[in-house]
Amino acid sequence: xxxxxxxxxxxxxxxxxxxxxxxxxxxxxxxxxxxxxxxxxxxxxxxxxxxxxxxxxxxxxxxxxxxxxxxxxxxxxxxxxxxxxxxxxxxxxxxxxxxxxxxxxxxxxxxxxxxxxxxxxxxxxxxxxxxxxxxxxxxxxxxxxxxxx
Amino acid sequence: xxxxxxxxxxxxxxxxxxxxxxxxxxxxxxxxxxxxxxxxxxxxxxxxxxxxxxxxxxxxxxxxxxxxxxxxxxxxxxxxxxxxxxxxxxxxxxxxxxxxxxxxxxxxxxxxxxxxxxxxxxxxxxxxxxxxxxxxxxxxxxxxxxxxx
DNA sequence: TCGCCATGGTTACGGTTGCAACCAATTTGT
DNA sequence: ACAAATTGGTTGCAACCGTAACCATGGCGA
Numbered sequence: 001x002x003x004x005x006x007x008x009x010x011x012x013x014x015x016x017x018x019x020x021x022x023x024x025x026x027x028x029x030x031x032x033x034x035x036x037x038x039x040x041x042x043x044x045x046x047x048x049x050x051x052x053x054x055x056x057x058x059x060x061x062x063x064x065x066x067x068x069x070x071x072x073x074x075x076x077x078x079x080x081x082x083x084x085x086x087x088x089x090x091x092x093x094x095x096x097x098x099x100x101x102x103x104x105x106x107x108x109x110x111x112x113x114x115x116x117x118x119x120x121x122x123x124x125x126x127x128x129x130x131x132x133x134x135x136x137x138x139x140x141x142x143x144x145x146x147x148x149x
Numbered sequence: 150x151x152x153x154x155x156x157x158x159x160x161x162x163x164x165x166x167x168x169x170x171x172x173x174x175x176x177x178x179x180x181x182x183x184x185x186x187x188x189x190x191x192x193x194x195x196x197x198x199x200x201x202x203x204x205x206x207x208x209x210x211x212x213x214x215x216x217x218x219x220x221x222x223x224x225x226x227x228x229x230x231x232x233x234x235x236x237x238x239x240x241x242x243x244x245x246x247x248x249x250x251x252x253x254x255x256x257x258x259x260x261x262x263x264x265x266x267x268x269x270x271x272x273x274x275x276x277x278x279x280x281x282x283x284x285x286x287x288x289x290x291x292x293x294x295x296x297x298x
Numbered sequence: 299t300c301g302c303c304a305t306g307g308t309t310a311c312g313g314t315t316g317c318a319a320c321c322a323a324t325t326t327g328t
Numbered sequence: 329a330c331a332a333a334t335t336g337g338t339t340g341c342a343a344c345c346g347t348a349a350c351c352a353t354g355g356c357g358a
Contacts, residue, residue, distance in 0.1 A: 004261075005258060005261060006199070006200055006261070007196060007199070007200060007260075007261045007264050007265065008200065009193070009196050009197060009200055009212070009213060010212075012196075012264065012268060013173070013268050013271065013272070014170075014173050014174055014177045014267075014268070015193070015213075016287060016291070017166070017169065017170040017173055017174065017287075018170050018174055018214075019214045019295070020166065020170075020287065020290060020291060020294060020295070021163075021166040021167050021169075021170040022214065023294050023295055024162070024163050024166055024294050025163055025166065025167055027294070027297075028163045039343095039344085041344095041345095044158070044164070047156060047158050047161075048158060050155070050156070051155055051156060051157065051158055056306075056307095057306070057307065058305085058306060058307080063158070063159070064158060064164075065167075065168045065171070067345080067346065067347095068306080068307070068308090069307090069308080069309085069345080069346070069347090070344095070345075070346090071307090072307060072308055072309085073308090073344090073345095075307095076308090092305095092306085092353075092354070093352080093353060093354085094305070094306045094307070094352065094353045094354070095305095095306060095307090095353095096306090096307085109154060111156075112153075112154060112155070112156045115156050115161065116156065118163075119161060119162050119163070122162065122290075122293055122294060123162070123293075125292070125293035125294075126289045126290065126292075126293050127289070130285065130286060130289035130290075131286075131289075132282075133281075133282040133283075133285040133286040133289065134282075134285075134286025134287070134289060134290055135286070136279065136282040136283075136286070137279060137280075137282040137283025137284070137285070137286040137287065138165060138166075138169065138283070138286065140275045140276070140279035140280075140282065140283060141169060141271075141275065141279075141283055142165070142169060143274070143275075144271055144272075144274035144275050145169060145172050145173050145176070145271060146168070146169070146172055148176075188313095188314080190314095190315095205336075205337095206336070206337065207335085207336060207337080216315080216316065216317095217336080217337070217338090218315080218316065218317085218337090218338080218339085219314095219315075219316085220337090221337060221338055221339085222314090222315095222338090222339095224337095225338090241323075241324070241335095241336085242322085242323060242324085243322065243323045243324070243335070243336045243337070244323095244335095244336060244337085245336090245337085
C-alpha cells in the first residue's frame with residue numbers, strides 16, 4: 001500500500017517521457033551536430049525536405065511538428081549554407097517552394113544511414129518482445145495524447 | 150519494399166518521442182502553470198522535495214534529472230515565494246539542506262491529485278493491453294537508453 | 299469591386315537554457 | 329600539514345525559443 005499523498009516522480013508518465021526523450025534526443029543530436037553542425041530544427045527541416053522533395057514552410061512545420069518561427073529560422077540557416085533553395089510559387093505569391101540543393105541532398109543521404117544506425121543500436125539493446133511492446137505502447141499513447149481536439 | 154535512401158521522419162523513434170513528450174509535457178505544464186504559476190523546473194523541485202522531505206540541491210538534480218543551474222534557479226524562485234527554506238548543513242558548509250515550508254507543502258498537496266488526475270485521464274484513453282505494452286516498452290527503453298555508461 | 303478576415307512568412311522581444319567560469323569549502327596525496 | 333584536485337552551488341553570457349506584432353498577399357461576401 002503506497003501513500004496517496006506522495007507522488008513518485010520517477011514513475012510519473014510525463015516525467016519518464018521527458019527524461020527518456022532528453023537522453024535519446026541529446027544522444028542523437030550529437031550525431032548530426034558533430035557531423036554537420038546542425039541544430040535540431042535544421043536537422044528536422046533537412047529530413048523533411050529529403051523525404052518529401054519540395055514543400056512550403058507551413059507544410060514543413062505541419063509534418064515535423066515545428067512552430068513556424070522555428071521553421072523560418074531553420075530554412076534561413078540552411079539557405080545560407082546553400083543546402084536549400086527557394087522558388088516563388090506561381091499560383092500564390094505569399095508562398096515559397098522549398099527544396100534541397102545538390103549539397104543539401106548529399107548531406108541528407110549522408111545522414112540517413114547515421115539516423116538508421118542510431119535507432120537500430122538503440123532497439124538492438126531490447127528484446128524482440130520489448131520492442132514490440134514499445135511500438136504498440138507508443139502508438140497507443142500517440143492516439144491518446146496527440147489526437148485531443 | 151521501402152526506399153532505403155529515405156527516412157520516414159514520422160516513424161523515427163527520436164522524433165516520435167520528442168513529439169509525444171512535447172504534447173504531454175505541454176498539456177501537463179498548463180495544469181501547474183495555470184494553477185500555481187510554476188515553471189517546469191520549479192514544479193520538479195517542488196515534487197522532489199514533496200516526495201523526499203529534505204534534500205540538497207545536488208540530490209534534487211540527480212533525482213529529477215535537472216542540470217544544476219536549473220535547480221539553482223528553481224530553488225531561488227521557490228525560496229522567494231516562501232515555499233522553501235534553506236538550512237546550513239552542520240557537517241559540510243558548502244551544502245544547504247532544502248525543505249518545503251508549510252506553504253510549499255500545501256502547494257504540493259494540492260498538486261498531487263492534479264498530477265494523478267492528468268496521468269489517469271491519459272491512461273484511461275488506452276486499452277488495458279495497450280497500457281501494459283506502454284509500461285513494458287518504456288521500462289525497456291529506459292534500460293536501453295539511460296544506462297549507457 | 300471594395301472592405302474585411304484569413305493565411306504564409308519574418309522579425310523584435312522577453313524569457314529560459316546550458317556552458318563555462320567562478321567562489322568557497324572539503325578531500326586527497328605526499 | 330599543505331598544495332592540488334574535487335565538490336556544492338551561483339552567475340555571466342550567448343544561443344535558442346515562443347508569443348505577439350507585423351507585412352504582404354489572397355479569398356470572400358456584400
